[in-house]
């Protein structure tokens with residue numbers, strides 16, 4: 001079962017890589033026409049293609065690209081001829097830093113608030129946090145980002161509103177610049193997870209086994225921690241995974257708004273420069289992260305949920 | 317002796333959407349003495365569960381105590397602190413829930429859940445808990461208690477889960493036990509075993525019990541006194557014998573008449589109408605709209621509970637007339653099949669769920685697991701009803717699915733009329749699809765909640781007959797009329813129908829296709845007895861008027877008897893016996909048929925079940941010999957394990973598959 005999941009995950013990434021490659025392939029023009037722009041003709045184009053290895057068959061080039069990617073080598077970028085791995089490496093680190101900070105604060109907070117609002121359903125705490133969450137979910141990130149910048153950096157001047165640190169700087173230099181992006185990113189995510197945990201807690205607390213525990217004389221907090229929460233939080237794992245997947249998209253907007261040197265902004269830049277090798281590389285990395293996160297979530301649920309666990313152990 | 321449970325004048329209600337308080341329980345008194353067992357019966361929604369839970373001082377979310385008190389052993393349960401309630405609940409007063417599968421916490425092992433009950437309610441030192449858990453599990457006769465401790469709830473069968481729930485209730489050494497439908501949904505054999513166990517335990521420990529059930533057979537077996545509830549009121553109360561044999565309330569009579577009897581092949585009589593919704597009972601007798609004896613007085617004045625001659629109480633103005641009417645109501649004889657051409661033929665059907673593993677597939681090997689269903693050859697005449705019986709897991713639904721083309725057979729053929737049917741639904745032509753219709757156990761799962769009744773019925777009419785516009789609507793209304801629902805139901809959604817009405821819509825949809833063969837999979841198991849009687853009546857009507865061929869699957873033998881012309885008994889996917897209904901129920905029987913028949917509980921305090929075989933769950937059929945070898949109370953020896961038993965025929969049309977000779981079969 002475990003092996004099968006891993007295998008399926010690998011297959012998914014492989015198929016995605018083909019799609020990415022083929023997608024770029026069918027676009028009119030190639031890395032050289034993009035790079036050379038108006039001069040893309042005659043000898044110049046020929047030389048460039050020669051240098052980039054674009055004259056070989058698509059299958060050959062895919063094989064080169066894919067086997068390089070497995071080793072972490074994405075080739076060189078079209079303009080500037082720098083190693084993509086090096087370019088991407090720092091950006092990836094920065095994006096991860098942003099995501100991890102948002103998750104580290106957002107997930108525990110969301111679970112805590114979700115449980116509290118679920119248990120105190122329709123009481124003032126619930127009303128306050130639930131409606132705040134709905135509100136946070138509905139406003140787009142660029143709006144909340146702009147408002148926060150306006151309040152905290154323009155009016156109050158507490159935090160920098162824009163990131164000026166360069167991509168390769170050590171992590172410590174990103175503080176406190178990273179605080180506002182983390183808040184914006186964390187807010188929507190927290191709201192999503194909170195809503196989900198809340199409804200899951202409500203459902204479980206109204207369920208028959210909780211009623212049975214009450215009628216068995218189990219003290220309230222025991223019911224909550226032993227009987228209800230393990231069951232209520234299982235579905236949260238997959239929601240967290242989905243949220244992370246969403247985060248990959250949200251990151252792009254936030255990085256652009258805050259001028260944050262992450263993968264998202266690099267992607268946007270690469271697209272506007274028509275730097276296809278870089279676009280391909282980032283797309284593949286994002287897809288791999290996506291598959292990896294969902295796979296981890298599935299495996300965790302499988303391990304923590306006794307129903308699925310026996311299933312997995314007994315074989316499919 | 318003073319009462320252990322003393323509920324006085326209790327009323328419970330909720331605030332409806334219109335802001336009115338609607339009563340779910342109305343001024344109920346219930347006293348249970350130590351060691352006594354009282355049964356609570358009534359249709360779904362009559363307030364049985366609410367009353368039982370109120371005895372624990374517990375009300376479901378949304379419900380409120382309006383009046384009265386519930387005293388347990390001198391403590392008023394509605395006036396206690398949370399801590400005090402936690403001490404009593406699960407300790408001196410324990411509950412066994414209806415659905416143990418859902419009442420056990422899925423993420424905790426059985427051992428942990430029982431251990432928790434001990435920790436909370438037992439005086440035993442903690443180091444003896446583990447041993448006590450095993451002892452309790454053994455006490456409820458679970459096989460291999462040491463292994464069960466480490467299991468999760470989903471790894472047990474329904475009967476085993478129910479036993480765990482009983483063990484959990486016993487952990488606190490309770491003085492009184494509340495049981496909310498503890499055996500509903502279990503196999504007859506399992507049910508009979510669990511009831512015997514409860515009887516023994518109650519007698520052993522002198523426990524009081526309140527037994528909630530709509531199954532009068534179970535009540536007859538365990539209770540000394542019965543309380544009949546209707547629309548949140550007590551309408552009749554008395555000794556089990558009096559209530560079941562000489563009921564003096566018209567509702568109780570109707571309820572009894574709607575139960576199919578094993579020793580009687582008449583159709584049960586349906587109680588027309590349905591109970592008023594909470595708060596809608598009006599000023600008079602709540603039963604007035606459905607009562608055959610109703611007078612003007614009944615509609616204007618609410619009858620009070622009064623002492624009856626038999627020593628109980630009854631709420632009716634006309635008990636004398638009711639007493640005279642008792643036993644006068646006799647059910648109609650069902651339509652019987654009188655021979656005809658073959659409509660459906662199953663020839664050597666074998667069905668396997670086991671998928672060969674990848675490696676085996678590559679090597680061209682099959683699986684070595686014996687097929688779930690094997691060697692089924694039956695032919696059914698046009699207009700005939702074949703009853704298919706057997707315990708859960710015996711493959712009844714599997715066979716129906718294969719006939720309907722939802723599951724491919726591993727071997728064999730299905731022939732309908734004179735056409736051999738392609739295995740899978742995708743390969744059947746519209747005519748063949750129309751010909752065979754399947755009705756499921758649970759209408760909630762089979763009716764799309766967002767489609768109106770009209771949408772549901774129009775689908776097959778459009779698909780098979782190409783009807784449109786006004787014709788379509790008229791035809792839908794006509795079909796609805798046939799299942800005795802008016803045209804005003806056309807625009808309702810399934811959520812606006814009662815359980816019985818939903819099932820009728822499901823039946824109407826099947827008949828809209830104009831089928832020749834209708835496959836009924838436990839179509840009445842989710843319904844109240846009174847509604848069940850109405851559905852049986854309807855199926856019988858359609859059989860008479862349309863000449864439909866049925867395969868009727870049910871685990872309730874009395875229901876099967878009422879409707880079937882012929883009965884096939886299935887064990888582990890293999891046929892044990894097949895014959896005319898009377899031959900199977902009365903003539904020589906296969907040992908397994910005997911076990912099934914013996915376990916049936918009759919609503920008669922004088923009848924006792926015979927439990928011939930253990931109710932263990934078998935996971936897979938044996939590789940050779942008789943499928944029943946592991947549980948058979950009359951096993952002959954080696955030969956049953958190695959040789960497939962031969963078909964023997966005591967009479968024309970009656971076949972039994974067993975190594976025991978016909979002469980010896982009925983000698984025990």
Ligand SMILES: Nc1ncnc2c1ncn2[C@@H]1O[C@H](COP(=O)(O)OP(=O)(O)OP(=O)(O)O)[C@@H](O)[C@H]1O
Nearest residue numbers: 330340359360361362363364365366376377378379
């Ligand atoms: N939480 C609730 N809020 C409002 N009404 C409720 C609630 N629980 C039950 N009811 C109503 O109270 C009435 C009695 O319900 P109860 O569950 O006690 O019936 P029952 O006799 O046990 O039925 P069943 O045989 O289906 O278990 C029904 O009309 C039901 O709709």
Ligand code: SF4
Nearest residue numbers: 601604607614632633
């Ligand atoms: S009081 Fe009247 S309506 Fe009610 S049960 Fe008796 S006879 Fe029927």
Ligand code: SF4
Nearest residue numbers: 942945948956974975
């Ligand atoms: S063949 Fe043997 S095991 Fe099977 S039913 Fe007959 S006696 Fe029992």
Ligand SMILES: [Mg+2]
Nearest residue numbers: 364365366496
């Ligand atoms: Mg109930």
